[in-house]
Amino acid sequence: MIRKLPSGRWQVDLRTDGRGSKRIRKSFDSKAEAKRFETFVMAKRAEGREWNPSKADNRTLKQLIKLWFNAKGVHLKDGERRKRCLDTMAEFLGNPIARTVKPTSFLAYRAHKIQKGASKKTLNNHLGYLNAVYNQLNRLNEIDFDNPIRNVEMIRLDERELSWLTVEQIRHLLKTIEDFSQNPHVHLLTRICLATGARWGEAENLQLRHVQEGKLTFVNTKSGKSRSVPVSKELFEEIRKHLKEHGCFSFSLSAFRRALDKSGITLPPGQAAHVLRHTFASHFLMNGGDIVTLQKILGHSHISMTLRYSHLAPEHLSKAATLGPRY
Template sequence: MIKKLDSGRWQVDLWTNGRGSKRVRKSFASKAEAKRFEAFIESQRAQGQEWNPGTLDKRTVKDLIDLWFNAKGVHLKDGERRKRALEAIADSMGNPIGRKLKPSEFLAYRAEKLEAGASAKTMNNHLGYLNAVYNQLGRLSEIDFENPLKHVEMIRIDEYELSWLTIGQIRHLLDSIERASENPHVHLLVRICLATGARWGEAESLLLRHVRNGKVTYVKTKSSKSRSVPISDDIFSELTDHLKKYKRFSSSINALRRAIRRSGIELPKGQSSHVLRHTFASHFVMNGGDILTLQKILGHSTIMMTMRYAHLAPEHLFDAVKYCPLNAVG
């Protein structure tokens, strides 16, 4: 039975194998989550298995992944992709009993993947995915044992280089696109990213209804929060006319990569489009822009992400001269 509590949560109250068997009472934030849990208990009953999150828990890692997905993953933008990655991890480790998973099993999996060429960042992501499964199920009382990987440390990774373009490089890139690119969108997309700090995918997703009152509004962003950024009259007019003509932008990332190669501008690996976002942020700060305002423009969920640009602030650079120890030496 599912009922709504006075607190607003939804409670599942049932017997795992008919009256007189183990009784389960659990509450959930939504009715949909309660229904999924009820369906899981019914499926366990149909298989002749009684739900028991205690010490006799014989559910495999993949069973726990399924539970996590129904409770949390289904609501995530990348939930399906993350579930596939988790299942592949579980298979690589032999899909052990979830409560018996040993740190050494994950470490062996990680070492094998690193040797095969996987990046440290990817392996940190995989550890984070597994931690999220155990921690979420623990919060929901689906398991009553500790996360077996809680003491496994992430691989320490050097902070990646934030590359940005100079004014001369910006002019050179735009000239290169204008002269040689046959793509009708890439020149405008580059300027939108440089004008608003947008991610490339956000700029490509703009539709006419997102361009109003001198602003562009980015929706379905990485943080899941919409944000609006003012743009100049010239870009507003050009963008409006462009979207009236073409309706939408087509994928133009390859055109941008070709233009960067033609320009001869050297960038760190993987920053072909993100360099435009870094360039906006870097010049914003160097020209005296406020970090908190920049956070809102970029849509960062935490100020720590934005603080990566703080060292470019004019006052920061001045302080390096003002407070260096050589001043006391004379």
């Protein structure tokens, strides 16, 4: 609406989206100027741009990290660790105004970390953490600018070698643990991982209430979802007896690593106890198991993770050539 004021000036008084929306009022010396302003404001509104945009967001990267942590990170298992990583990143970048972070700045951080020996996988995680801060706050309408590093690409990773133990190696490893380890838990934990494909930490977390009805229930897993896996009657009874006698498993990974070294079995870097999980998965498929069931046993969120083992089941996959539609 345009109206003439008692002073003789002309006032534009309008709401761009009707009742309840933002009100704009401005006075001019002539009605023509007022009309041009009204036309300008409505044209900008049609383009999705405000006449009087809000003040530039000058919060620092650390301020946004703290905001993200309070909104999301505090609920994550590794939220505290992620926040420490993000704060370290922000300090390296000079704790800039968050909206002004440049892709080249993150690339400089990444190059520095690679020179210091950080793995490509770790640095992809770091990029994911920083992306999550911007994207989460954008979804919550806490920021009104785009993620400034959205176009930075992840580092392409070579497929990791999955090593697994043969039956002879399994027997040799268990005998080595039996003969040389003083830890009362490591032999049984090794067999639990071999029998269920559990991660070492998942097996260590087992308590008597998790060993029921012939199944082991793994909780506090990597995916956050509990899963139950049946085991043989003999192993089930042995686990219950062990937990009744010892209360619970103690940290035994170091003992396993020492026994593995003593066995002389060589593995790719970073495998250690994880080879037990790979061994279960590999033997499961080679003995006729199927990929979908294996996914459920291992607790993989995505089937793509399980498909890494598919080359070990050529007989199973070869059915694709014979069981499709005939025409």
